[in-house]
Amino acid sequence: MSQTAVQARSERYEELLRAAAECFQSRGFAATSIDTVARHLGATKGRVYHYFPSKMDLFNAVRERAMDLVFAASDDGYAMQGSPAERLYEMSAGHVRSMIDDLPYMxxxxxxxxxxxxxxxxxxxxxxxxxxxxxxxxxxQRFREVVVEGVADGQLHVGPQLSVTIQSFMGTLNGPVFWYRPRGDDTSESRQAIVDDVVRFALSGLGLNEESITLYSSQSRKVFA
Amino acid sequence: MSQTAVQARSERYEELLRAAAECFQSRGFAATSIDTVARHLGATKGRVYHYFPSKMDLFNAVRERAMDLVFAASDDGYAMQGSPAERLYEMSAGHVRSMIDDLPYMxxxxxxxxxxxxxxxxxxxxxxxxxxxxxxxxxxQRFREVVVEGVADGQLHVGPQLSVTIQSFMGTLNGPVFWYRPRGDDTSESRQAIVDDVVRFALSGLGLNEESITLYSSQSRKVFA
DNA sequence: AAGGAAACATACTACTTGGTATGTAGTCAA
DNA sequence: TTGACTACATACCAAGTAGTATGTTTCCTT
Structure with missing residues (x-):
């Protein structure tokens, strides 16, 4: 295949993947038929099965892509220098931002x-x-690791059962997929305001004091596209 | 119908409702067929359609029952005397306890x-x-009301966007339905320990100080069945 | 005892859906 | 130009499903 052909195929693949993500998001896996995805693209089943051997493979592809995105979103925070609380802030902010920006996949x-x-x-x-x-x-495990470090140095506090607290924490970060829906009038800044509130709640739930949260929030580089 | 007949029907109805809740829980609405529910009871479709005119009606009945249960679970805390934070603690504890105890419905x-x-x-x-x-x-709205009162008297703190914080808070309380699964060795006390941790995280997320949480937790009457 | 209603089970229909098999228009290299 | 290949569309099938129609048994009332 030529270079442009490879790129064209990749674009068609992405288009299909996103359409599938949107359908799965709005109707769930079981209620989404292959025809649904195809119609969403103004195409037919043939196109879908040309790229994916089965419905489950399509679904898995969407999930893996979503996993790629969420890893990427928290990579910077995980790798950065700083206190555990500060790193956790950045990881969380990246995660939540991704939840909102890549809503269908997430x-x-x-x-x-x-x-x-x-x-x-x-x-x-x-x-x-x-x-x-x-x-x-x-x-x-990445998050758990940083949380534990934060507990060790006294900035964070968890309940007697760490796993329950971690579940609550991660659940809070994932929360926006259940209630956030893009609106016509939301901007990158308005989205960031939502991210800030969610992260504030989550880190406050881990006992981080408000001053630190406010500090990290102000320090955090917020690049608005 | 005789008195015992009425009671018998009620019991059969409850049995069906619970079976439906368990099936919907484990497979979701779309992936659960009427036959699935029937087989789960060792029966056939006839029995299901004898009590419910359609699949959607069955699903709605489960949902409404769940709503009844969750209202009942937080009623005491909502009605009690005490500070907003204290009432919110009790409401939340009741809510989370219900999430765990009535898991299929919730x-x-x-x-x-x-x-x-x-x-x-x-x-x-x-x-x-x-x-x-x-x-x-x-x-x-019940929860929102009490949270707002708690913010007014300074015990609670929320982010700039109240609705985002409320969503995060309620999401945390609902969290257990996603990750809690009954185990053979869990007791009423071990469940309560989970409830305590979830409520601790949630109220800490609202900025309630740890001393108050510990106090409310110890004051809370925990009746283990 | 008899009649009827309740509480199901069985049999069936119309429709949807995942997947396959096949056709076909465009593209591209030789 | 032509043959192969890509990128789909079309036609089709077997399986599953919501809902209905019709038994059949048990129980309750009279």
Missing amino acids: HVLVDGLQMLRYSTTTQFQREAMEAHLARRDVYE | HVLVDGLQMLRYSTTTQFQREAMEAHLARRDVYE
């Missing part, structure tokens, strides 16, 4: 974790699911 | 709110949905 990501429910039948699907869960564990 | 409740997604077709279903949402608003 909705599928969060929703898909619930999908352990659909007792996935085939062996291959089970493997894909386990690989996905492994990535998720790695991701959560 | 999962459907939380999940069902997402179901605005399924663009409900018929007029009747839309009315049921709106009635349900109205109840939910009343419920959330």
Whole structure:
């Protein structure tokens, strides 16, 4: 294939992936048919099956892409220099920002974790699911690690059962996928204001004092596209 | 009908409702067929349709029951004498306790709110949905009201956008439906420990100081069945 | 005892859906 | 130009599902 052909294919693939994410977001996995996704693109099943061998593969592709995005969103904070609380702030802000900016993908990501429910039948699907869960564990472990460091140096406080607190914390960061919906009049700044409030609540839940939160918030580089 | 017959029917109805809740919990609405629910009871469709005219009616019945339960769970705290923070603590503890104790119903409740997604077709279903949402608003309004009082008297602190903080707060209280699963070895006390941690995180997120949380926690009557 | 209603089970229909098999228009290299 | 290949669309099938119509058994009332 020529160079432009490769790029064209990649663009079509992305278009399909996003359409699938939007459909899965708005109707859920089971209620979304392949025809639904195709119609959403003004196409037919043929196009979908040309790129993905099955509905589950399409769904998995969306999930993995979402995982890529959320990793990328918290990478900077995780890698940065600074106190655990400060790093956690940046990781959280990146995560929440991604929840809002990549809403369709992130909705599928969060929703898909619930999908352990659909007792996935085939062996291959089970493997894909386990690989996905492994990535998720790695991701959560990042946050858990930084939280524990923050507790150790006294900036953060957790309840007797760390895992419960972590679940509550991560759940708060994921929260926007359930209630945020883009509006015509929201700007990058208005989105950032939402991110700030969510992160403030989450870190306050970990016992970080308000002064530190306000400080980190003001220090955080907020690049508005 | 005789008295015992009425009671028998009520018991069968409850049995069906619970079975439906469990199926909807584990597979979601779209992926749950009427036959699934029936098989879960060791019965057939006939029995389900004898009590409910349609799948959607069954689902709505589960949701309304869940709403009843969650209202009841926070009633005592809402009605009690005390500071806003103290009342909010009790309301939250009752809410979270209910999330854990009535997990199948509550999962459907939380999940069902997402179901605005399924663009409900018929007029009747839309009315049921709106009635349900109205109840939910009343419920959330209770919490919002007490939070606002707590902010007014200085015990609680929220971000610039109250609604975002409230969403995060309620989301935290609902969190257990996503990650808590009953285990063979959990007792009423171990469940209460989870409740305590979730409520601690949530109220800490609202800026309530740790001493107050610990105080309310110790004061809270914890009746272990 | 008899009649009827309640509480289901069984059988069936119309429709949807995941997946496949096949057709076809455009593209591109030789 | 032509043959192969890409990128779909169309037609089709088997399986599953919501809902209905019709038994059948048990129980309650009279």
